[in-house]
Amino acid sequence: MTAQAWIVVAVVAAVLLVALVGGYVGFRRRRISLEGRSAEAVTGPNAGKDPSGGYRAGGGFNFSEGGAATLERTDDEGQPHIGDDAAVPRDAPRRTITDVPLKDDLDPASDAALDEIAPTSGRLGKLRGRLARSQSAIGKSLLGLLGAGDLDEDSWTDIEDTLLVADLGAPTTTAVVAALREQLAARTVRTPEEARAVLRSVLVEQLRPELDRAIHALPHPDSPAVVLVVGVNGTGKTTTTGKLARVLVADGRRVLLGAADTFRAAAADQLQTWGDRVGAQTVRGKEGADPASVAFDAVSAGIAGGVDCVVVDTAGRLHTKTGLMDELGKVKRVIEKQAPVDEVLLVLDATVGQNGLTQARVFAEVVDITGVVLTKLDGTAKGGIVFQVQHELGVPVKLVGLGEGADDLAPFEPAAFVDALLG
DSSP states (O other): OOHHHHHHHHHHHHHHHHHHHHHHHHHHHHHHHHHHHHHHHHHSTTTTOOTTTTOOOOOOOOBOOOOOOOOOOOOOTTSOOTTTTOSSOTTSOOOOOOOOOOOSOOOGGGSSSOOOOOOSTTGGGGHHHHTHHHIIIIIIHHHHHHTTSSOOHHHHHHHHHHHHHTTOOHHHHHHHHHHHHHHHHHSOOOSHHHHHHHHHHHHHHHTOTTSOOOBOOOOOSSSOEEEEEEOSTTSOHHHHHHHHHHHHHHTTOOEEEEEEOOSSTTHHHHHHHHHHHHTOEEEEOOTTOOHHHHHHHHHHHHHHHTOSEEEEEEOOOOTTOHHHHHHHHHHHHHHTTTSOOOEEEEEEETTSTHHHHHHHHHHHHHHOOOEEEEEOGGGOSOTTHHHHHHHHHOSOEEEEEOSSSTTOEEEOOHHHHHHHHHO
């Protein structure tokens, strides 16, 4: 073999040796790095922590005596049942609840320390300051346009846009613009005060002040009035029920509360706390119990105790859940075996806009709602939702929630509301 051939063999052997040594060193480094990380995870400051960071894929209140209403029974066989739309799994640990027996004496005066309830008259006056954002969206914008003199088509388009942005809805906006055109053509508007008077008149008319907004909570000769409070999750039904009880007690009524929300944890506790603060008795069942049976027991206790009004709080349910909506119809039918349901109040969140109307239509079909309670009205810049709700449902807005305070529930008065909206 020649010297040149030996040189080639030597070079090849050297390259192979370097490659083997480099591969072995790299392998050792990777193994050491992995072993070191594992040891740190076990013994370091992050020991026991989930390395994923917890991520998992997925004026005064008006009360009147109501009448009875009937509802045809629907079949709920094979449909979802209570709790199917909740985020908490059915097999999750549940709190135990101790049954609270009814007192023999339902007289609110029997409780030692009761809340002092604010006067019910003049509560809507609070809304003026709390609708500051709505005043900017509707009042100031519209008054500025109407007080600018002769209006061209671009100005009328701006007025329509302002009303639509404020959640009045297309039908109500069309009616308001048509009425404004007619009245402005019939009279000369030269000052902001005159423009405000015209706008106020049109808006009040659209709110239909002739509708009966009294709460049907006066007792019948042989049974108490029954008020059923319904709505989707998170609208403030239990809070509204408690605030309504305060109003009734302040009016001199004897009230009993029915905690028919048997699914949400602590719902019965929350309602009983409201009742205890004003001396109203609360009837409740075990968590997960049939809500219709709790409602039945509440009305039975109300009849036996001679109370004036039974207010039944129900569990929140999505309007898309057929089984849960049928269950709500069942609650109403079971109550009506003992006494007529005088009032069905649908609680809507004023901040949800158009989706709230979709919910309302389904509830109206199932339980024949008689009135609407708009909560969180102080938290929205779109006070025009009141117009749209009444237009779509054909039932009056009877109560409005003005804040988180215990007495921040007011009767709805169209003229006072428009004055608050315009500022």
